[in-house]
Amino acid sequence: MVLVVAGKLKFLGKRLAVVANNWIITTSFSYSALVLTPLLESIRRHCPGASVLILTDNAGLEQLASLPKRYNQVILRAVNTPPKVIHGHFALARKILSRSQRSIRRSLQQVGLRNRGKGERPISIEQPRRLSLSTCQAHLLIRRFFWIKHLLEQEILGEVDYLMLTDARDVVLQSDPFQGCGNQLITGEEGETIAQSPMNRDWLAKAYSNSLALELSPYQALCAGVTIGSKAQILAYLDCFCDSTLAIMRRQGTALLPNWDQGIHNKILRIDRPVALLCSPADGLISTVGLVGSDRIQLDCEGQVVVDGTVPAVLHQYDRHPALVKHLQRSYQP
Numbered sequence: 409m410v411l412v413v414a415g416k417l418k419f420l421g422k423r424l425a426v427v428a429n430n431w432i433i434t435t436s437f438s439y440s441a442l443v444l445t446p447l448l449e450s451i452r453r454h455c456p457g458a459s460v461l462i463l464t465d466n467a468g469l470e471q472l473a474s475l476p477k478r479y480n481q482v483i484l485r486a487v488n489t490p491p492k493v494i495h496g497h498f499a500l501a502r503k504i505l506s507r508s509q510r511s512i513r514r515s516l517q518q519v520g521l522r523n524r525g526k527g528e529r530p531i532s533i534e535q536p537r538r539l540s541l542s543t544c545q546a547h548l549l550i551r552r553f554f555w556i557k558h559l560l561e562q563e564i565l566g567e568v569d570y571l572m573l574t575d576a577r578d579v580v581l582q583s584d585p586f587q588g589c590g591n592q593l594i595t596g597e598e599g600e601t602i603a604q605s606p607m608n609r610d611w612l613a614k615a616y617s618n619s620l621a622l623e624l625s626p627y628q629a630l631c632a633g634v635t636i637g638s639k640a641q642i643l644a645y646l647d648c649f650c651d652s653t654l655a656i657m658r659r660q661g662t663a664l665l666p667n668w669d670q671g672i673h674n675k676i677l678r679i680d681r682p683v684a685l686l687c688s689p690a691d692g693l694i695s696t697v698g699l700v701g702s703d704r705i706q707l708d709c710e711g712q713v714v715v716d717g718t719v720p721a722v723l724h725q726y727d728r729h730p731a732l733v734k735h736l737q738r739s740y741q742p
Contacts, residue, residue, distance in 0.1 A: 429567045430458040430586050433559075434576040435552050437465060438493045441472050443577050448479050449740040450580040454721075458586070459483065461565070462576075463555055465490035478742060487555055489536050491548040531657055534558065541663040543653070549632075549669040550653055557646040560639065568639045575633040578727040580736055582712050585636050585693060585721040593637035593645055593683040595673070596694035596724055598629040602674070605629050611671030615656055624678055630687060631696045632673035634724050641683045648682040649673070688720075695720035698728045705729065711739055 432451060436444060444462070451460055460482045464472060469484050476482045532542040534554055543554050556573060559565055570586045602608050603625035612621035635645065652672050657663045677685055688694040690704070695715045697705065706714045713723055713732065726732040 429565075430455075430570045430572075431461060431565055431568055432458050432572045432574060433461045433463070433556055434574050435463045435548065435555075436468055436472060436576050437491060437548065438468075439472075439576060441474050444472070444475065445742065446580050446736050446740040447574075447576055448475060448482060449742055450582070451481065452479055453740075454581045455584045455586070456481070457584075458572075459565075461485060461559075463487055463552065489534060489544045491551065493548075528658060529661070531654055531663060541657060543657075543663060545663040546653070546657075546665040547667045547669070549667045550665055550672070553646055553649045553653075553669070557643070557650055560643055560646070570636070570638055571642045572634065572636045572722075573642070574635075574722075575724070579634060579722065579724050580726065580740060581722055582719055583721040587721075589636060589638065591638045591641060591684065592686050593635065593641040593677075594686045594688055594693055595635050595677065596631045596633075596688045596692070596696035596722075597690070598631050598696050599690060599699035600629055601625065602627055602629050608670065608674065611668050612674060615665075615668040615671040616675060620675065620679070624674060627674070627678055628687065628689075630670075630674050630677055631724065632670040633696075634694050634722055635673075636694065636722075637683065644682045645676070648676045648680050652676050652680070691716035691718040691720070693720060694722040694724060696724045697732075698725035702729060702731070705732070707735065711735070 432455070434444075434447070448460065451458060458481060460479070462468075462472065462475070462482060462484050464484055464486055466486050469486055472484055476484060529541055532540065532544075534543055534551070536542060536544045543551060552573075560568065560571075570589055572585055598605070598608075602612065602621065608629045609621045609625070612624060635642070637645065649672055652675065653665070656665065656668075656672070676682060688696075690697065690700050695713075695718075697715060700715060704716050708714050708719065712719050713726070713736075715723075723736075726736060
């Protein structure tokens with residue numbers, strides 16, 4: 409028997425086996441290698457055939473350099489124009505100053521739109537612009553979708569079958585998330601409706617309108633932190649996400665969008681419907697446990713997390729449960 413490597417053709421006895429090219433893509437700006445270890449260790453154990461791409465900056469290439477040596481699935485890639493992450497001395501004061509500066513720039517951009525009349529202002533895609541609009545000015549949680557869209561459209565990852573787009577610090581795998589996906593897109597439910605979630609309502613109202621937030625109020629809120637699907641489904645999702653983001657920028661006259669990624673995620677999946685959508689409840693493939701009561705979470709005899717009687721393939725938002733954090737940090741050490 410020959411060892412099989414993701415994306416390669418290998419002989420298995422007398423048969424030629426083709427292994428799926430599955431990718432798990434995440435971002436890391438200012439995270440340490442220790443923060444990423446539970447996710448990466450869980451991937452190594454439960455999804456060893458997948459490749460892992462971590463999008464970061466030049467500082468991250470140095471800070472995370474040990475990870476590709478420890479996990480041969482991992483690839484680090486610096487984005488061309490990384491976001492500015494504020495940390496270190498006087499971080500809070502510097503963040504407040506940065507928000508004030510962004511607010512002023514946002515107002516100036518909107519004044520510029522009014523002065524131009526109804527003509528459409530061009531928006532540069534991931535090209536820095538000081539005075540004109542650019543997606544580089546948006547929050548990194550929005551920009552990550554433009555980065556991944558570019559990677560897939562330019563075929564930088566080579567042939568791709570399935571992808572998992574994921575947050576980094578609060579996600580672990582408990583089995584292979586790509587098994588049985590089919591040609592669909594899977595995203596997790598947050599456990600409450602839009603009507604029950606002031607935060608989700610606010611994102612939708614500010615990104616779009618109060619009327620759209622009201623229209624979506626009966627629906628379960630969908631989490632933008634983990635999305636799984638075939639390449640075709642992920643590309644359709646990314647196309648719609650990026651188009652909707654650009655439309656918001658044009659309509660509001662500014663590219664300085666805050667972390668409205670989840671508002672955009674809910675709008676396009678519920679209204680535009682560009683994909684074959686499968687919503688995963690807490691006992692589904694993706695378990696988003698931030699709002700799940702501790703009485704619904706147990707451990708089985710092997711130490712895996714059981715939610716509502718099911719062992720989910722993907723456990724998300726476990727950091728809301730201190731007991732889970734301790735258990736998973738202890739369980740997923742190299």
